[in-house]
Amino acid sequence: MLNSKANENLLEGLNEEQRIAVQSVQGPLLIMAGPGSGKTRVITHRIAYLVQVMGVSPASIMAVTFTNKAAKEMQERVNQLLGSQASNITLGTFHNFGARVLRQYGDILGIDKQFVIYDDDEQKSIVKQSLEEFSLDPKQYSPSAINNAISAAKNKMLRPNEHAAHAKSYFDEIVNRVYVRYEKALLDNHALDFDDLLLKTVLLFQSDQNVLEKYQNRYKFLMVDEWQDTNKVQYLMTRMVAGDSNNLCVVGDPNQSIYSWRHADITNILDFENDNEKVKTVNLGRNYRSTGSIVSAAQSVIAPNANKSDLQLWTDNPQGNQIGVSYNYNEQEEALSVAAEIETLVNQENLRYGDIAIMYRTNAQSRAPEEAFVRSGIPYRIIGGLRFWERKEVKDLLSYLRVIHNPFDSLSLSRIINVPARGIGQKTLSLLNGWAQLNDLSLYKTVTDTIGEHSQHQISNPNEINTRSKKQLELFMSMLGRLTTIASESDVLQLFDQLIESIQYKKYIEEQDRSDDRWDNILELRSAISDYQDFAPEVGLSAFLESAALSTDLDQMDDSGPDAVTLITLHQAKGLEFPAVFMIGMEEGLLPHRRSIDSGDAAEIEEERRLCYVGMTRAQERLYMTIATNRSMYGNYNPGMSQTVGPSRFLKDIPSDLISIEGKSSLKKGIDISLPESSNNILTNQSRKRGGKTSPYNTGDHVKHKIFGAGVVVGCLITPLGNDFEVTVAFKGQGVKRLLASISNLEISD
């Protein structure tokens, strides 16, 4: 022991198992960590232990996390323990690490160091283009399915020729043809996709022993979090970097494996134990996060899984409240009852809005609570959904920056060549693209050649580009040229401002609807760019583009924001915790999702069950699970369209003494859900169409009934026969009633 004082400090407050995990620093270590078992604490203390007690240099430690947000949090906590030394630790995601390796040594594999990273959208559009080239109908062969198959192949380390050998069906053959074309497109565009960041790194390590040794010599202690969600390529990468020293610690929980659809391979946990002879295993089963009720309920939900970890989760925490299960008429009512309960928690239970999260299976489910929160004035923020980096205005500007950074990126150039509209239409673009492909040139080069006065490549095509378009192309290219010069001389923020100015983007945005939102997004983008202002001109641009490609909405989520309720998918919620959690849409068809039920694959249902388990174990004190008996799909309640088939089977596995069931009781209890006058008009502009017929009432309408008095419409459905409407009204002091429009004579009072 180099430092016994540090040793004592670091082990203080840890339980026996946690101490063993922190102190086992030599050789392979597997930490099975249940939810809320102090996993992050163990990892950070283990890092500090390595440095302060074992005297390991921080530079030789690498910790890999699942998201950038997790990396950031871990960095902060290590900073607290180690101070300035902490900055020398390598901390990030697999994709981060891969990108860094390839920026430095990718040229060995023939990769341009200026490579751009293509996201899912761009991958799909390349697939679509390839299909069109082969005269295959993208409607018949879905680009997503093919893209997914290509990704699966890459995750199994199958190159196109190897994949061809495995082809079993006609679909596989199509995939293979597209795969070949797809790889060529990426090469031509000097681009890599997400999978390449991992795959090419492993290929590089395999083909160049010197490079691999550089990393092996540098990193002597490796830690990987969320091991149950790693894939085969990540497994290989980890083992290669760990090398013979094999001081590799992986942390995971098979019960929280929820990314098999992204080719995560749960057998990595088994393989780890099998591939390492003397692997040590530590089980962290004690939960410090949640109440007794929540832990027991979560246990009973995961129990039916055939494939599960035998790790028993337990807690000494007080039993706490029962889990609140509530039945609601439809998703609007579900959202209103959640909103009412939130107000109670905030006003009477001393919780802040920021202590509360709404979790759901699909992004589309955020809409109803969002509307309810707007109406009741509850502050909220949505994570994910229409992701920031995928918004049109953001992608447009990013595409400009990408073309400036890497002119070979023809995909980005196609995207922006006529945005804002400058008279370079589809006809011109397809002529140019055709020519580019015929001569194996980049689009950029083709355009340059086309407009050059004394160009040899003048498009000699019969359908020559007209002089007018040519003139526009000239103007466009000279503008790009100016911007490229600015990029090499000024910082990235100045470049961005000049870009906005040059293309008159503000004016363009103002002509569109929701222009305020769009402009806000651009300002947010600008503020993200300003983080790279101090870098040297080209370096700043490159670093910013990389972070833009690899960051997610979740990464932006930090505690500095205003006090607000968090709306988040169950997947994204992994690793987070909140004092109060509402899991909405606890219905068959939603959780488990219809797709997993229809697949007929028991393994898919088991994954849904784990997802439910992950959600439940995010809650510290209070957990609510809500059901809507009617749910709209694609905006209407037409008979047969509702995807709900009753409460989730997972709910039925929770012992009844752990739950308290409320059927609309929060409304019956007399909580006033009527709207503030001012918010009334938010809903009046909504379409009154329901199933083709015009609905007489809108959610939010104030109405009067002869017997029940004043109330607010919380739902209006067309009846199964389609000749009437069933109106659900919350009456002041009378509770919620369902009435037929034709006989109730409701008066809109406004």
Place this chain on the structure above:
DNA sequence: CAACAACAATTTTTT
């Protein structure tokens, strides 16, 4: 070539 209308497809989950 752009602006507008009509239409279809969409919803699992994301580094």
Place this chain on the structure above:
DNA sequence: ATTGTTGTTG
């Protein structure tokens, strides 16, 4: 409900 795609018109 909302988004993107396709076809028609000015």
